[in-house]
Amino acid sequence: MESPTAPTGPTGPTVPLRFGLLGPPRGWRGNAELDLGSPQQRALLAVLLLREGAPVSAPELVSAVWDGDPPPRALGTLRTYASRLRRLFEPERGPGRPPEILVTVGGGYALRVPPDALDTRRFTRLVAEAEKADTDGDLARARGLLDEALGLWRGEALAGVPGPHAEAQRLRLTERRVAAQVSGLDLDIRLGRHAAAVGGLRRLVAEYPLRERPRELLMLALYRSGRPADALDVYLDARRVLVDELGIEPGPVLTAMHRRVLAASSPAPAASERPAQLPAAVADFTGRTAQVAELRRVLAGGGTATVAGTAGVGKSALALRVAHLLRPDHPDGQLYADLHGAHERPADPHPVLGAFLKSLGVAPEAVPNDLADRTALLRRVLAGRRVLMLLDDARDTAQILPLLPAAPGATVIVTGRYRLDALDGAHSLDLDVFTPDESRELLVRIAGTDRTDAEPDAVRELLEACGHLPLAVRVAAARLAARPGWTVRSLVDRLADRRRRLAELRVADLAVEAVFQLGYSRLGPASRRAFRLLALPDGPSFSVPAAAALLAVPRERAAE
Template identity: 35%
Template structure:
């Protein structure tokens, strides 16, 4: 199936899952998929996204959403799913491509089979239908639309109806005993659904549990009366009377082993019910506890009463322990791995208790690490195991080998569950293995135990926010949590979602019912005191972390301490080298040692380089160790090494992505080199590297400022600009430069100030805040002149000329460009020369001087050849294409724009790509291929929107208006041109405002709107 609505909204093509994360896009796609192969009007899509208050540009924004969804689908091999069909859009979906279609067909087949008395066939069909659900609510997170609430509720109702029909089929097959546990949970989740309650009563009664069935009725009646003020319906009342009078038909009986699954795994997951039901929540009387034979070892510690949040892991672990092996004699070993405090031991003990009845010969438990983090020898653990199995102390062998042999012999024919907690390594565990397939082994460890053959490893992570809320609610009461929900969420974040930390906080709050949650939040906010607060009753987070830290070798301890100096949330492996002042290979091996010790998390995401991070509480402990063991001077030296390496990598990334070190001004800060092979590895794809490291780079600028490294700070910030500009990260551009401007002012670094003012002025220029741009560029030009930096002055002058050109002051712009060109020639910045020549050529084109424009562009291309900058070459080619279009040389324009498109795609320039696509679209329109032109413009719109390139968005909207006008679709043309006018007005692009007004006048005239034509004609000539 390609499209999934029954759970979180998902789309998958031949190339994998489509990444559609923006909420508006997901709303639009969900609405289209709910009515597959039918036209959904634009108005309904607008209602779904904005409700009763859509913005004036709603239609244009829906167009952008659809374009982005199409682009995401095209990347995974689904290019033609969403079709434009007046008056809206249509999603073309095959019969077996949408899970909703398959669900409805399978449910219908089940009902047909049930009506014909073929109950096994019916149950199987219903299970197929329910197995398609991936959760109990439709569309999943990331979508909030009032318009989707009704269809989501309708689908949930259909799911429950099929559940009830499945239960009917199983009851008809006499499988009532199997159904009891699942029905208990279904009734608890849907307490007012009378049909499910009736089915539970029937299953209990047929299982000989009439008293419990009547208690289910009594509780249901009480809830209906309390909640709705009504009595139970006729079906429930008659069923109660039948049970009381003994008239209920027992139905056929089918003996089933207790272990037999009630539901296929996929169906159980769809119903989202716990594997082990809490029957005491439904029945008044708990079942009696069987008397244990005294000879059977029961070594498991007591399970906690408020265990919660791990249902999925419990089911996964249970399956792993129960699954068949290839041979009847192979051991079953499952390890639970995760950092200290995440809840490994609690989970293992809870699982052990839940499976106890399946291991009648006992459950054994041993901690493999002592209070001081030292491993407990296997000889001592085997002695305990042997004594628990009835071997007197005098008969316990003295050697490790003999104890292990005797242990294996004693359990060989028994069903015993063995739980080994906090294992250090494989060698410690091997002596404790039973050697029998009837005695599964459950191990918890911070290490992965990869050398333990045949082990299935299950990693346990920190709680999700929802799981953490469940835990706090279980301990403190739901009312207390809900009354201070904001504080509860802050507590969870401050505890890093770590189970141990949450339990400590909850225990302290439970002991102080007069404390508001906000008080604990305030106490935890101070990082220096946080680990002190996370201690209660002799248990604390710090103790577990200290245990792990003390077991590390010296280099690993030093790296662990220094990692907290990196303020970025995640980092790459190379940072270990400057932190330790070691070769990269040796330093990365030390980092992996910390990963194995579960002190550093590692994240591997397809398409990204491996990333490492410290958990929040681990970071706090790391900072404590740093303060205790490293002097201020040492820390400054280490931070300087890391930041100097960052500067080197950023400069090299710029050179590789931009074809050289052009248009940049550099400072005198030191650069710390890496091994060339490591640099090549990191920067094999410099633009991808920048995307991965962007957040860390911004943090590095901030840390440089905090350390008073003003020269390094402004140099690093300025070197990042080209990368920020390429992807439209204008907020990052502003943030880094305001930080660097402040530190250069504080240190009276005038050249650094000039560089930051020049770059911030350029940012204002890209945002089309041209008045602000002029102010800062003017200050920068003056400061550069004062410090004698001709290159910087020329760059500032070049950008001032651009502002003049955009605002229609062509004479002033040409004068500024000519001055800048002379200065740039003197400093050999051929890329900046090419920029200037390209803009001068555009001025010639704007004046209708085509020959002069072409001649200037030839000079610009010659400058590009000297610099090798392919990005600027593509810009000049696009301008050359515009020149050809201006004199109707369509074939020549097609060739030039195609060259430009090939170039920008090869260098990864999204802004250049949207301009090249727009130019080719105009060519296609001139050739009469309006459909192809429209598709190209939609693709260009997606790219321009993602890059926040407003001038490009306006020009693309204008071109869309031209295509619509050529097709005599006057309403569509007016809509696109209106959006373009709005954009050009906001960015004060005077020349394009006039062009848009002129075209709008022509469209109004063609649609017999004389008044509009006259008004826009005046605006176009004004």
């Protein structure tokens, strides 16, 4: 167990303390193990440690330590336990010097130790880092972090600590351990280590026979190890246990896995049949908190969502962010296609379907030539699988309909410049430009704080000149970052000429003008004329009557 940084007291550095609750409670001062005393004294210590520095009142401590049946002089005994622990933690503390570690707060106590001094907090941190690595696509690192987290456990949490409070905490910690074990074995399968995952999954199934997720993963691992008959036996055993113990049938996910194994004509798919096609998420993704939460909520059980918005507003960045967050819920893979909807020649669904099918393990010679046949085959292959599909920059509904799976567990995110209202059952999200706070956050993250903090007025003018369009803000920030000698005001001055503004918003291969040019090239003659005329008035918006008068068309036509 690694040592936390030693805190510094009034008389110099103190000897670092470490504690372990992921097993029988243990404590160390430096390299020397501490005698933590009686079970009740250990219970007191455990309560304070799990509160992570927050004060706990004396009545609450009495209730937790003695299970609601305290001795006659419980408060006095509590003070005795606290005094003994203080001597353990700070043996050099002289008379009259207040304690610095186990402190009195109001009518209770608080334990002040560094976060990494407690194994439960290190476990939580490592699991969170593993989840982020998984989201970022680094599966091997995620597995290593989970191994490190699970290696902190020395047996049953809080072993030997009496009382219902300790039991409740023990159950809570055990749930987190099981969740980490399941996540690690899921990663093994996703990394192609199917046979290696079988043993760990069998142990989890034996220990928690009513949990369906370990059984689902065990079926998948056996199936992909070339053992479909054993996978079917796992389902039959699960059904027997659930019916006998709870009087219920297996849930839809386990049933879908059963159908998938039954329908298989080959022993097992290869590891490549779990596609992982998502591009990397934007490293400095900024803002959009409400939109991310909305998409995660509506897609929690599968389904389709569309994200529409103007060029450069960040549709793809938002969709990728959400897709990576949803990846753990889709263990059968992710499919991605850039449909080039804004280009003069958008992607044809026919070759996109062929690429999807091959990535899912369909032999090239088995991919049909007919578009409808390809769609039907894709839907059969995806039946019973939990797959996430991201269709980026769609042109219209007709382009994406052949690509959509029919499986209820599949999740589809579609981005495009126009709303796809004809897409039945899809949730639509219209993405607007950044708020001023989001714009400033992105500018600061890329360009740094030195110039932005020194020139707040110029920052506001720069972001207004960018129209709070995420792509424009990103380009402006990148220009500042690439030119340390520029002030923010100097860039504002360069953007002052509206006729030159788009030309200035260019850096490397990022150009605001280019994305607008793509959209403009798609417009017909009448729409191009309308675009030019509507650009004449000052101000960010205008009414339908004003637009009708400017375009010399009826109001109904202008509203369209």
